Amino acid sequence: MKNPNRQAAIRRSEAHGGNDTDTIVVYNSSNGSSMQYAELIAKALDADIIPYSKKTLGYVTLYRNIVFGGWIRAREITRLNMLKQNAGQFGLAGKNIFIFGVGLGPDTEEYKRLICKRNGIERDTFYYLEGRYNPDKIKRVDAASLAAMKNTIYGEMSEEDAQVLRERIENGYDGVDPLKIIPLVEAVMKAKEIR
Numbered sequence: 001m002k003n004p005n006r007q008a009a010i011r012r013s014e015a016h017g018g019n020d021t022d023t024i025v026v027y028n029s030s031n032g033s034s035m036q037y038a039e040l041i042a043k044a045l046d047a048d049i050i051p052y053s054k055k056t057l058g059y060v061t062l063y064r065n066i067v068f069g070g071w072i073r074a075r076e077i078t079r080l081n082m083l084k085q086n087a088g089q090f091g092l093a094g095k096n097i098f099i100f101g102v103g104l105g106p107d108t109e110e111y112k113r114l115i116c117k118r119n120g121i122e123r124d125t126f127y128y129l130e131g132r133y134n135p136d137k138i139k140r141v142d143a144a145s146l147a148a149m150k151n152t153i154y155g156e157m158s159e160e161d162a163q164v165l166r167e168r169i170e171n172g173y174d175g176v177d178p179l180k181i182i183p184l185v186e187a188v189m190k191a192k193e194i195r
């Protein structure tokens with residue numbers, strides 16, 4: 001099946017003399033909040049958007065600006081490792097990379113630094129977005145993982161940050177806020193202007 005995003009990217013690329021041109025948003029979401037943010041970001045930037053899959057991740061090769069977002073699981077930005085592992089093949093060194101992670105931890109500088117450290121990324125490429133957790137609606141597999149991780153998930157976090165995460169997991173939480181995408185969108189726009 002033809003992927004319309006890819007066709008559009010190829011057309012644009014050809015129109016610009018075969019150079020990779022614009023922006024793609026790739027996201028990995030389990031229960032929808034990371035997808036919601038990705039859609040808002042793609043809309044704001046008029047960018048192409050695809051859900052993460054092993055088969056299609058290589059499309060990033062065709063773009064100059066890559067926004068990659070994943071939900072956070074045990075402090076890991078899910079699937080980011082796949083992008084990093086293929087950095088050479090995808091030619092990432094010559095591109096602008098923006099990463100967002102969606103989690104339930106608090107939006108504190110300390111927590112953001114911890115996520116960067118755990119995922120081996122630079123602080124200035126990372127944007128943290130608070131997500132959603134509804135204990136009654138979450139996929140069974142995620143609920144099971146969460147139950148299994150309940151003693152390890154808070155490791156390395158400060159006591160204050162861990163307390164916030166604990167409460168949000170116990171009671172459910174909806175931190176999705178469309179306005180929170182603004183810093184990321186502005187950073188991508190700035191990169192587009194510089195080209």
Ligand SMILES: Cc1cc2nc3c(=O)[nH]c(=O)nc-3n(C[C@H](O)[C@H](O)[C@H](O)COP(=O)(O)O)c2cc1C
Binds near residue numbers: 035072075102130153
């Ligand atoms: C198994 C599991 C582990 C999680 N671990 C973390 C975590 O370490 N840090 C965090 O901030 N949020 C954590 N969360 C919360 C999710 O990242 C949050 O609910 C997010 O919004 C889910 O994104 P999604 O709706 O796109 O799937 C965890 C959730 C689950 C189910």
